[in-house]
Structures are given as C-alpha cells and as structure tokens.
Amino acid sequence: MNAVDLTPWRESCVDFATNAICSRYIGELQKFGARGRQICRQDMFYHLDYLQAALVGNEPGIFTQYALWLKGVLSSRGVPAAHLSTSFDFLETFFNNNIPAVQAGVVAAILSAARSALLLEFPPVIYGQSSYPALPQAEQYRLSILGGQHKEALSLMMQVMNNGLSLTQAAVKLVQPALYQVGNLWQNNQVTVSQEHLATAICQNVLAHAYMHASFSPSVGKTAMFACVEGNHHSLGLRILADGFETEGWDVLCLGANLPMTDLVREVDARRPRLLALSISLPNHISAARLTIELLHAEMGSACPEIWVGGLASIYTPKIWRITGADGWSADALHALEQL
Numbered sequence: 001m002n003a004v005d006l007t008p009w010r011e012s013c014v015d016f017a018t019n020a021i022c023s024r025y026i027g028e029l030q031k032f033g034a035r036g037r038q039i040c041r042q043d044m045f046y047h048l049d050y051l052q053a054a055l056v057g058n059e060p061g062i063f064t065q066y067a068l069w070l071k072g073v074l075s076s077r078g079v080p081a082a083h084l085s086t087s088f089d090f091l092e093t094f095f096n097n098n099i100p101a102v103q104a105g106v107v108a109a110i111l112s113a114a115r116s117a118l119l120l121e122f123p124p125v126i127y128g129q130s131s132y133p134a135l136p137q138a139e140q141y142r143l144s145i146l147g148g149q150h151k152e153a154l155s156l157m158m159q160v161m162n163n164g165l166s167l168t169q170a171a172v173k174l175v176q177p178a179l180y181q182v183g184n185l186w187q188n189n190q191v192t193v194s195q196e197h198l199a200t201a202i203c204q205n206v207l208a209h210a211y212m213h214a215s216f217s218p219s220v221g222k223t224a225m226f227a228c229v230e231g232n233h234h235s236l237g238l239r240i241l242a243d244g245f246e247t248e249g250w251d252v253l254c255l256g257a258n259l260p261m262t263d264l265v266r267e268v269d270a271r272r273p274r275l276l277a278l279s280i281s282l283p284n285h286i287s288a289a290r291l292t293i294e295l296l297h298a299e300m301g302s303a304c305p306e307i308w309v310g311g312l313a314s315i316y317t318p319k320i321w322r323i324t325g326a327d328g329w330s331a332d333a334l335h336a337l338e339q340l
C-alpha cells in the first residue's frame with residue numbers, strides 16, 4: 001500500500017483539531033490571548049509533518065520519538081504535556097471521519113503508539129549523540145560559543161588543528177558535539193534561541209577561518225554538489241561535509257540551506273556533478289528528499305548523478321535514508337570521507 005498522503009487534509013484537519021483543543025482548554029489558553037491559538041495551530045501543523053514522515057517511512061517510531069522530544073520541550077517550559085495526547089486524539093477523530101477506514105487505521109496506530117509512550121513516561125528523546133567521541137576541549141568550546149567568546153572558540157579550533165587534526169576531524173570532534181549539546185540545552189530550555197543563533201554564527205566563522213588553514217589534496221578531477229533539501233535551514237553540517245570533500249581534492253559546489261527543489265534539479269542538470277549530497281535534519285525533510293530524488297530521476301534519467309543523503313533526520317532511525325531513494329548515506333562528514 002502506498003503511504004497515506006495527508007496533504008489534501010492539512011488545513012481542514014488543523015482547523016478541526018485547533019478548534020477542538022482551544023474549546024477544551026479555553027481557560028488555560030486565555031492567558032496567551034490570540035497567540036495561544038496561533039501556537040496551537042502551528043503545533044498541529046508540526047504534528048502532521050511528523051505524522052506524514054512516519055507514514056512515508058513506514059516507521060511509527062518517527063512519530064513516537066517526536067512526541068517524546070516535544071514532551072521534553074514543553075515540560076521544560078512549564079507546559080503540561082497532557083495537551084499532547086489530547087491533540088493526538090483530535091487528529092485521530094478527524095482522520096477516522098474523513099479518510100478511508102484502512103488508511104485511518106494506519107494513522108490511528110501511529111498516534112496510539114505515541115500516546116502509549118507518553119503515558120508510560122518514556123524519557124524524552126535527545127537528538128545529540130555524535131558517533132565519534134568528542135575531544136576534551138569540546139566542553140570549553142561550547143562554553144565559548146554560547147558566551148559569545150569568538151576569539152576563544154577560534155583559538156581552541158586552531159589548537160586542535162595545530163595538534164595534527166584535519167579540518168574535518170576537528171569539525172566533527174569539536175564543533176559538532178558542541179552544537180549538538182547547544183541543541184540539547186535549547187530543548188531543555190537552558191539556552192535561548194538567541195544564544196543558539198549566536199553559537200551557530202560563531203561556528204560558521206570559526207569554520208571559515210579554519211578552512212584557510214586546512215591541507216588540501218591534489219585535485220581528483222571530480223565535482224560534488226551539496227544542498228539542504230527544500231525546507232531544511234540547517235546548513236552548517238553540510239558545509240563541514242563540503243569542506244571535507246574539498247580537502248580530499250574534489251571540486252565542490254555548496255548551495256547551502258533550503259534550496260527549492262526545481263532550482264536544484266536545474267542546477268544539477270546544468271553542472272552534471274559526479275555526486276549530489278542532500279542534507280535532511282528534521283523527519284519532515286525525508287519526504288522532501290524523496291520528492292527531490294524522484295524529480296531528479298524523472299528529469300535526468302541515466303544522467304542523474306550518484307546521490308547521497310545524510311543529516312540528523314537520517315541518524316536516529318536506522319536505514320530510514322533508504323526511503324528517500326538515495327544511493328548512499330553517511331552518519332557524518334568523517335564517515336563520508338572514509339567511503340570515498
């Protein structure tokens with residue numbers, strides 16, 4: 001059976017569930033004014049995004065992980081997580097009343113697994129484990145980027161490179177674990193969105209500076225193109241990967257964050273790289289990658305380059321990357337370079 005496509009129902013489902021939840025919790029929501037309703041609505045769209053990702057991946061765990069992650073985010077901000085299960089009830093009611101029974105059954109099973117995990121009080125999901133051990137300096141580096149200590153962060157990066165680590169090793173073992181930890185702290189409401197942005201901006205500068213000090217192998221005469229799929233704004237990991245390829249002698253075209261699908265296809269067709277690397281960070285980017293790859297195959301046929309996917313969304317659910325139709329996957333930039 002093809003994955004149920006919830007797209008035609010998005011607006012009506014979100015309207016229904018938002019109205020229902022706002023009526024149920026009218027007293028509690030009043031203190032947030034019109035914003036309360038807006039946030040509720042936005043959350044319903046997120047629920048549907050993750051529900052769709054679970055359907056596309058045929059992997060209910062994607063939605064359960066999301067529910068547990070969101071429970072952590074909400075509880076750390078003093079929002080009772082009981083609302084979550086009730087929201088899922090309303091989504092289930094909507095689909096029971098609006099889509100064929102077999103499909104509604106699949107949706108209901110995913111929602112029900114998530115509700116059970118919430119009820120059983122499974123611990124919150126943390127999206128922040130690197131596959132390589134972090135360097136001892138990673139903790140100091142994290143403190144520097146969160147404190148806005150740009151020069152200190154840069155000096156730690158240069159120190160580990162002067163100690164013999166390559167640009168990619170330093171990025172994966174110093175910068176990456178520090179940023180994963182920043183994400184965990186944001187999740188627990190221990191750092192603000194501004195601090196997260198500050199930390200990212202410093203890392204971008206540190207990486208640009210470190211690039212100037214990297215060692216580069218002679219050209220291997222191959223070109224790779226790098227892009228975040230449409231909707232993905234997490235471009236820093238992609239940059240580390242692209243810079244890593246460059247140090248290995250590849251010619252690199254890094255197109256950065258949130259590239260519209262049709263523009264990407266046009267660019268790939270015009271430049272004909274040997275390899276295309278697509279980055280996916282949130283589970284709803286899995287569908288975007290799948291659609292992009294389908295479009296590339298349809299437009300380019302046998303001229304389509306080899307395609308790899310990677311990024312956070314591909315790490316926590318084993319083999320989920322296969323759903324995208326890509327030819328290869330790696331957990332991080334070091335792992336990717338080992339496969340060249």
Ligand code: B12
Binds near residue numbers: 238310331
């Ligand atoms: C910085 C950051 C942002 C920045 C990104 C800025 C930028 N220019 O990149 C901004 C502010 C834009 C952002 C926005 C959001 N973010 Co954010 N973000 C992060 C954070 C803290 C760090 C990301 C990062 O750079 N990591 C370090 C890099 C080096 O790691 P990486 O991306 O995994 O990349 C490595 C590998 O995955 C791999 N790789 C990556 N791409 C590819 C591609 C291929 C082909 C291959 C082979 C390998 C590969 O190689 C890389 C290098 O080793 C993460 C925390 C985390 N755990 O990552 C949260 C995080 C990813 N964000 C999160 C969320 C929720 C959001 C928002 C929805 C928040 C919001 N409410 O606005 C939005 C969504 C935006 C969107 N639509 O994409 C959550 C996602 C949770 C989930 N349920 O999946 C996280 C995990 C935070 C958390 N712990 O809760 N975010």
